[in-house]
Amino acid sequence: MSTLPLAATHQLYDVLDARTREILEYRRDVPIGKRRGWLVRRALLTADVVALTAAFIVAEIVVSSRSGQHGVLSQAAEIGMFVVLLPLWVVVAKLYGLYDKDEERADHTTADDLVRMFHLLTVGTFLLYALSRVTLWFSPTFSKLFVFWLLAIVGTGVLRVAARAYCRRHLSYLQNAIIVGAGDVGQTIARKLLKHPEYGINLGDSGDLLNLVALLDVERVIFAFSGEDHETSVRLIRELNDQNVQVDIVPRFFDVVSPVVDVHAVEGIPLVGVRPPRLDRSSQLLKRTVDIVASAIGLSILAPVFALVALVIKLDSDGPVLFLQTRMGARDEVFRIAKFRTMVADAEAQKTRVIHLNKHARPGGDARMFKIDNDPRMTRVGRLLRRFSIDELPQLWNVLRGDMSLVGPRPLILSEHAHVLDWAHRRLDLRPGITGLWQVLGRDAIPFDEMVKLDYLYVTTWSLAGDLQLLLRTIPAVARRSTA
Numbered sequence: 056m057s058t059l060p061l062a063a064t065h066q067l068y069d070v071l072d073a074r075t076r077e078i079l080e081y082r083r084d085v086p087i088g089k090r091r092g093w094l095v096r097r098a099l100l101t102a103d104v105v106a107l108t109a110a111f112i113v114a115e116i117v118v119s120s121r122s123g124q125h126g127v128l129s130q131a132a133e134i135g136m137f138v139v140l141l142p143l144w145v146v147v148a149k150l151y152g153l154y155d156k157d158e159e160r161a162d163h164t165t166a167d168d169l170v171r172m173f174h175l176l177t178v179g180t181f182l183l184y185a186l187s188r189v190t191l192w193f194s195p196t197f198s199k200l201f202v203f204w205l206l207a208i209v210g211t212g213v214l215r216v217a218a219r220a221y222c223r224r225h226l227s228y229l230q231n232a233i234i235v236g237a238g239d240v241g242q243t244i245a246r247k248l249l250k251h252p253e254y255g256i257n258l259g260d261s262g263d264l265l266n267l268v269a270l271l272d273v274e275r276v277i278f279a280f281s282g283e284d285h286e287t288s289v290r291l292i293r294e295l296n297d298q299n300v301q302v303d304i305v306p307r308f309f310d311v312v313s314p315v316v317d318v319h320a321v322e323g324i325p326l327v328g329v330r331p332p333r334l335d336r337s338s339q340l341l342k343r344t345v346d347i348v349a350s351a352i353g354l355s356i357l358a359p360v361f362a363l364v365a366l367v368i369k370l371d372s373d374g375p376v377l378f379l380q381t382r383m384g385a386r387d388e389v390f391r392i393a394k395f396r397t398m399v400a401d402a403e404a405q406k407t408r409v410i411h412l413n414k415h416a417r418p419g420g421d422a423r424m425f426k427i428d429n430d431p432r433m434t435r436v437g438r439l440l441r442r443f444s445i446d447e448l449p450q451l452w453n454v455l456r457g458d459m460s461l462v463g464p465r466p467l468i469l470s471e472h473a474h475v476l477d478w479a480h481r482r483l484d485l486r487p488g489i490t491g492l493w494q495v496l497g498r499d500a501i502p503f504d505e506m507v508k509l510d511y512l513y514v515t516t517w518s519l520a521g522d523l524q525l526l527l528r529t530i531p532a533v534a535r536r537s538t539a
Contacts, residue, residue, distance in 0.1 A: 081226045082272050090274065091255065092158035094227045098218035099154050100145060106210030107144060110203050111137050118199040132193040144179060151175050157219070159301065161254040161275075165215045166527035170520050172211055180204040216531075228255045230301070232275040233267060235291075240305055241279035243505075250497060253535075264291060268300060275301045334484065334517055341519060342485075346461055350454040357448060364395055364445060371436040374400030377449060383472040385486045390458035392466055393449040397437025398430065405432055423474045423503045444533045450489045462522040463488025464510035475507060482510035485517065490529040 082090075115130065148154065151171045156163045184200050187193050195203075222228045232248070234241045248256045256275065267273060276295055278288065292302050306327060318327055354361075365376040378396040381389050399405070412427045433441070440446040453459040459466065466487035467475070475482065488494075492509040493501055501509070513521075 078226055078229055078231065079272055089227065091222075091228050091230055092155070094225060095157040095219070095222050096154045098222050099157075099215055102214035102218040103145065103148060103153075103211055104141065106214045107141065107207055110206035110210050113206055114199050114203040118196060118202055133195055136193045140183070144175075147179070148175060157222075161248065161256050161303075162251070164528060164531070165212060165219060166524045168215065169212060169523070169527065172215075173208060176204060176207050176211070180207075223253055223255055230256055230274040231271050232256045232258055232277060233264065233271075233273050234258065234277045234279055235264065235283075236279035236305075241277075244277055244279050244305065247496075265294060265298075268295065268298060273300060275303065277303045277305065279305045280307075334514075338517070338519075342460065342517075342522070343457075345519070345522070346454050349461055350451045353448075353451045354455065357451070360445075361448070364440070364448075367436050368396055368434075372399060372434045380468065382466040382468060382487065383483065384458055384466070385483050387480075387483065389469070390453065392459070393452055395440055395446040395449060396434075397440050397446050398432040398434060402432040423471060425471075442536075444536075447489060454489065458486065460486040460488045461490070462525050463491055464513060465491060465493045465506060471503070474503065479507045479511055482507060482514055484514050490525060492525065495525055495528045495532045 115133065151174075153168055153171060153175070156167065180200055180203065184195070184197065187195055234245055245258055248254060248258060264276070268276070278292070283291070292304075295302050318325055368376050374396060376396060378394045378398070379391045380394075382392045384390045409427060409431060410425075412430070413425050414428055437446070450459055454461055463485050464482045464487050492513050493506045496509065
């Protein structure tokens with residue numbers, strides 16, 4: 056890392072883009088203590104209090120009116136107990152880490168909170184029920200507590216999404232960041248951050264790091280294999296910590312380290328544990344059971360939608376309703392993936408005519424993949440179906456049959472699969488998914504090699520909680536693409 060004179064770093068200020076200048080001008084008057092963390096914590100706290108209060112009021116009104124419980128003293132006792140315990144809920148949520156992760160992690164979402172929120176609300180409601188039976192201070196019915204629990208889970212989830220959406224539109228949410236290390240890894244990190252403006256990371260250059268941190272009001276520094284020696288890097292990290300700067304360090308073997316790792320210590324030296332991929336039979340059975348139940352319910356509920364989409368496709372263009380294509384499945388077994396047809400009937404025959412439009416064949420692209428923006432072979436109805444990913448819904452039948460899973464590696468066509476080599480074949484130890492890390496993190500915008508690495512990490516670190524998070528993160532990912 057080169058060192059620039061202080062005057063030179065001030066010259067950098069003169070060439071900043073308008074957006075960064077606007078951020079700096081705004082933040083001059085905003086104390087560090089009232090930035091991203093302060094904003095998000097208060098927004099989430101408000102969301103939780105409103106959701107819990109609304110759940111309590113609705114449960115009181117609905118259950119009491121149906122059961123004929125109109126005792127003024129009983130309701131007054133329940134209201135008093137709720138008011139007394141509400142601050143305790145907030146304190147315990149703080150202990151669960153439900154208010155602090157947004158400041159530390161760039162990509163933290165409500166989906167990452169749901170397991171802890173579910174656990175907190177379930178345990179809290181059960182303890183509330185036990186307390187009412189032991190003390191007799193108040194006497195809510197089981198049905199009332201169940202309604203409260205259900206509404207609280209839904210309400211906190213929805214309002215936390217809204218709270219984060221509000222925060223991400225506010226300048227106080229943005230964090231100026233510098234990536235130390237301009238090699239392939241540093242550029243990869245920068246590219247990924249720039250593709251996700253919702254992370255609220257505004258990237259800057261690195262010159263004289265400590266001067267730039269002060270000059271550009273930097274709150275996050277990412278060390279991505281810089282050329283500095285060990286002692287210099289450690290000294291910089293310590294000095295940055297003293298300046299209240301969040302430091303992220305890319306692990307040296309990041310290709311095999313998942314986002315959820317076991318960090319332990321030997322005589323004070325932290326070690327990152329990379330466990331061998333062990334997906335036992337019970338885990339596979341659990342994943343398959345979830346797939347069967349969810350796909351069966353989904354097909355039943357969506358049957359009218361399927362009928363309507365089929366009718367619209369037939370009215371719009373000649374050809375079959377479904378498009379069937381051979382894909383590579385788990386353990387190198389091929390299957391026919393089902394989608395609603397979004398192109399003209401002879402689209403495959405016309406592929407050679409439009410192959411020059413493949414965006415991945417352009418300079419900087421990856422010719423192993425095929426994708427055309429605004430494909431001329433697409434029908435009017437097809438554009439609408441793809442915009443909202445409705446064309447993917449028939450894959451629920453593939454899930455029910457056992458060809459696919461709700462969450463899994465990307466289902467590749469055979470010509471793409473031919474480029475998957477050596478260790479990467481582990482990606483198909485599990486069935487391909489309707490969604491997965493590749494869907495959530497960028498879909499067709501992700502280079503082939505990165506997509507393969509993401510699938511490998513998914514398979515070797517699988518968990519049911521991880522599948523749930525990916526399913527929930529798919530919804531906003533599809534929404535962002537549909538509004539792009």
